[in-house]
Amino acid sequence: MATGRNHRPATSRSRGIPDATVARLPLYLRALTALSERSVPTVSSEELASAAGVNSAKLRKDFSYLGSYGTRGVGYDVEYLVYQISRELGLTQDWPVVIVGIGNLGAALANYGGFASRGFRVAALIDADPAMTGKPVAGIAVQHSDELERVIEENGVSIGVIATPAASAQPVADRLVAAGVTSILNFAPTVLSVPEGVDVRKVDLSIELQILAFHEQRKSGELPDDGRAVPGTDIGEDAGGGVTGSPVAPPAASVTKRTASAAPAATDRRGDEPGNDGDLPAVMPA
Amino acid sequence: MATGRNHRPATSRSRGIPDATVARLPLYLRALTALSERSVPTVSSEELASAAGVNSAKLRKDFSYLGSYGTRGVGYDVEYLVYQISRELGLTQDWPVVIVGIGNLGAALANYGGFASRGFRVAALIDADPAMTGKPVAGIAVQHSDELERVIEENGVSIGVIATPAASAQPVADRLVAAGVTSILNFAPTVLSVPEGVDVRKVDLSIELQILAFHEQRKSGELPDDGRAVPGTDIGEDAGGGVTGSPVAPPAASVTKRTASAAPAATDRRGDEPGNDGDLPAVMPA
DNA sequence: ATGTCTTTGTGAACGCGTGCACAAAGATAG
DNA sequence: CTATCTTTGTGCACGCGTTCACAAAGACAT
Ligand SMILES: NC(=O)c1ccc[n+]([C@@H]2O[C@H](COP(=O)([O-])OP(=O)(O)OC[C@H]3O[C@@H](n4cnc5c(N)ncnc54)[C@H](O)[C@@H]3O)[C@@H](O)[C@H]2O)c1
Ligand SMILES: NC(=O)c1ccc[n+]([C@@H]2O[C@H](COP(=O)([O-])OP(=O)(O)OC[C@H]3O[C@@H](n4cnc5c(N)ncnc54)[C@H](O)[C@@H]3O)[C@@H](O)[C@H]2O)c1
Numbered sequence: 001m002a003t004g005r006n007h008r009p010a011t012s013r014s015r016g017i018p019d020a021t022v023a024r025l026p027l028y029l030r031a032l033t034a035l036s037e038r039s040v041p042t043v044s045s046e047e048l049a050s051a052a053g054v055n056s057a058k059l060r061k062d063f064s065y066l067g068s069y070g071t072r073g074v075g076y077d078v079e080y081l082v083y084q085i086s087r088e089l090g091l092t093q094d095w096p097v098v099i100v101g102i103g104n105l106g107a108a109l110a111n112y113g114g115f116a117s118r119g120f121r122v123a124a125l126i127d128a129d130p131a132m133t134g135k136p137v138a139g140i141a142v143q144h145s146d147e148l149e150r151v152i153e154e155n156g157v158s159i160g161v162i163a164t165p166a167a168s169a170q171p172v173a174d175r176l177v178a179a180g181v182t183s184i185l186n187f188a189p190t191v192l193s194v195p196e197g198v199d200v201r202k203v204d205l206s207i208e209l210q211i212l213a214f215h216e217q218r219k220s221g222e223l224p225d226d227g228r229a230v231p232g233t234d235i236g237e238d239a240g241g242g243v244t245g246s247p248v249a250p251p252a253a254s255v256t257k258r259t260a261s262a263a264p265a266a267t268d269r270r271g272d273e274p275g276n277d278g279d280l281p282a283v284m285p286a
Numbered sequence: 287m288a289t290g291r292n293h294r295p296a297t298s299r300s301r302g303i304p305d306a307t308v309a310r311l312p313l314y315l316r317a318l319t320a321l322s323e324r325s326v327p328t329v330s331s332e333e334l335a336s337a338a339g340v341n342s343a344k345l346r347k348d349f350s351y352l353g354s355y356g357t358r359g360v361g362y363d364v365e366y367l368v369y370q371i372s373r374e375l376g377l378t379q380d381w382p383v384v385i386v387g388i389g390n391l392g393a394a395l396a397n398y399g400g401f402a403s404r405g406f407r408v409a410a411l412i413d414a415d416p417a418m419t420g421k422p423v424a425g426i427a428v429q430h431s432d433e434l435e436r437v438i439e440e441n442g443v444s445i446g447v448i449a450t451p452a453a454s455a456q457p458v459a460d461r462l463v464a465a466g467v468t469s470i471l472n473f474a475p476t477v478l479s480v481p482e483g484v485d486v487r488k489v490d491l492s493i494e495l496q497i498l499a500f501h502e503q504r505k506s507g508e509l510p511d512d513g514r515a516v517p518g519t520d521i522g523e524d525a526g527g528g529v530t531g532s533p534v535a536p537p538a539a540s541v542t543k544r545t546a547s548a549a550p551a552a553t554d555r556r557g558d559e560p561g562n563d564g565d566l567p568a569v570m571p572a
Numbered sequence: 573a574t575g576t577c578t579t580t581g582t583g584a585a586c587g588c589g590t591g592c593a594c595a596a597a598g599a600t601a602g
Numbered sequence: 603c604t605a606t607c608t609t610t611g612t613g614c615a616c617g618c619g620t621t622c623a624c625a626a627a628g629a630c631a632t
Pocket of ligand 1: 126189204
């Protein structure tokens with residue numbers, strides 16, 4: 001979630017592809033690539049939609065934003081569509097990427113094949129810990145933070161991945177931006193502030209789990225209690241260096257005396273399907 | 287993004303909290319927790335919104351769905367709100383979780399502190415590789431896949447995390463569901479099919495990067511080429527990596543006769559390159 | 573050519589999410 | 603108790619995204 005302004009001047013009216021559509025293109029591409037490997041020549045919107053897990057009407061509308069690449073009565077040419085989507089997403093070019101913070105997660109990311117398989121090339125692995133410098137991870141020697149700016153400039157890196165502790169995320173983001181990076185994928189649980197023109201997308205495992213927990217709670221019985229009732233189980237422990245941490249403490253109702261029954265007994269509305277369709281997976285860049 | 291059905295009868299009108307709001311609650315909770323640690327008693331919607339990186343009006347509306355916990359002229363009581371949101375998200379209770387696939391990513395997740403800090407407890411680590419069995423990861427001994435059902439039942443696990451290669455994701459999901467899991471967090475790049483009533487959320491690094499690439503491409507110059515134009519243009523730039531094997535070659539728009547399509551880039555590279563575990567979907571239309 | 577059958581492309585309706593703007597609630601001062 | 607000032611809670615309008623439903627484009631058969 002980009003911290004700075006989050007405006008949408010709707011300036012993108014002419015050739016702009018809807019954000020929701022852009023977010024689905026990679027999904028279609030993946031399905032198409034699989035078909036391509038099986039040498040399937042064409043595919044109908046119905047089949048492809050099924051493979052991508054979406055509605056066929058939605059898929060057709062999405063493709064309509066790219067132009068008319070289908071043939072009525074037949075479907076879409078797989079190879080041609082793979083190319084068109086790849087081009088639209090900018091995957092026909094090479095994107096050098098730097099990963100900052102080579103800890104548990106950073107190392108896993110460096111080893112991840114999903115990078116290279118789509119035109120993303122790990123240009124460098126950066127870590128502030130001197131003990132890490134020179135150490136090979138996924139076949140690449142880790143470089144010290146001091147090299148950050150140089151690496152970015154020399155390789156023309158425009159995409160950076162942050163996998164440092166939360167406390168270091170903002171400073172790292174600032175350096176990345178100052179050095180020329182204009183797109184950041186942030187794994188640290190923090191809201192980053194970046195100047196306009198810089199895109200930030202975040203991946204937060206903790207948030208995903210919390211959303212699941214919410215739905216899970218709905219499925220099996222109602223809320224724990226009215227809320228101002230007894231203190232709940234307290235959950236302590238926390239990983240070091242997180243903005244998070246303090247255990248869930250029972251209420252404290254201060255300020256003005258909380259008139260009781262603030263929580264309106266959740267009416268057991270069962271119509272609410274568990275389908276978490278609407279939830280946005282991540283963030284929509286500005 | 288649930289894979290299975292994705293409808294929204296809109297039946298949820300009374301007590302249902304909007305999905306978009308639910309997705310933001312963890313964000314507010316994080317900001318509030320930080321304030322709580324600094325012993326800040328109250329906070330205004332403006333301040334909190336800023337800390338969470340959202341619009342203040344949006345935040346107030348979100349909170350309005352939970353009830354009226356604020357005090358006009360003053361703001362919100364931090365401790366009280368932390369408790370209310372935690373309760374709403376179901377964090378006042380303990381959620382045992384199983385992680386399946388203890389490879390690079392799975393191990394990182396097991397070591398992640400964000401789990402425990404919010405009521406999520408790693409009940410077990412499961413891996414199919416016999417060599418991994420018994421091996422301690424993050425202080426927990428890895429168990430063989432055979433133990434999956436037993437572990438789920440004995441611990442009452444309802445949330446499962448999949449970090450196996452894409453090809454194994456669906457089978458693992460099936461077993462998880464059969465054993466009683468009703469919420470799945472999937473890290474494998476595949477569309478999962480699950481019965482109604484089971485929530486699936488996915489985290490796909492590759493998709494995030496592709497979305498960033500799309501915007502990045504827009505920022506610096508337009509598309510490589512019109513695309514609809516005659517193929518053969520030097521778009522063939524295509525970095526060595528290319529999009530998953532098929533060398534993103536401008537396929538001819540065989541709108542009518544698709545002859546050569548039968549022999550399209552005969553999957554030359556085998557998914558062994560330092561990055562191609564199983565990125566491709568194994569799911570096919572019914 | 574003409575007819576039939578399949579599947580695309582999209583107009584239109586609808587619902588959700590966002591953000592503005594403001595009345596009202598309540599704190600605080602006099 | 604009254605006045606003023608701060609900040610919430612929300613009615614309302616708007617735009618985006620989703621989905622339906624269907625005309626028409628084109629393949630294919632005769
Ligand atoms: N491990 C996970 O599964 C997981 C999941 C979601 C989010 N996260 C988040 O990702 C981040 C990293 O997690 P982790 O488990 O890998 O932590 P980690 O402690 O294992 O690794 C962090 C690494 O960052 C380096 N680092 C610290 N400050 C730095 C700086 N200023 N510049 C460059 N490098 C710096 C450290 O030397 C260390 O190697 C954390 O913010 C965590 O909350 C982790
Ligand atoms: N590493 C990353 O940063 C990253 C990022 C995004 C997505 N992913 C995806 O996450 C998944 C795991 O990635 P990884 O890098 O950890 O891969 P990995 O190969 O290191 O680990 C996979 C693990 O799963 C185990 N496994 C295989 N089949 C299994 C089964 N049926 N049941 C239980 N365990 C099984 C393997 O023994 C192995 O230990 C992949 O699908 C990958 O595409 C990884």
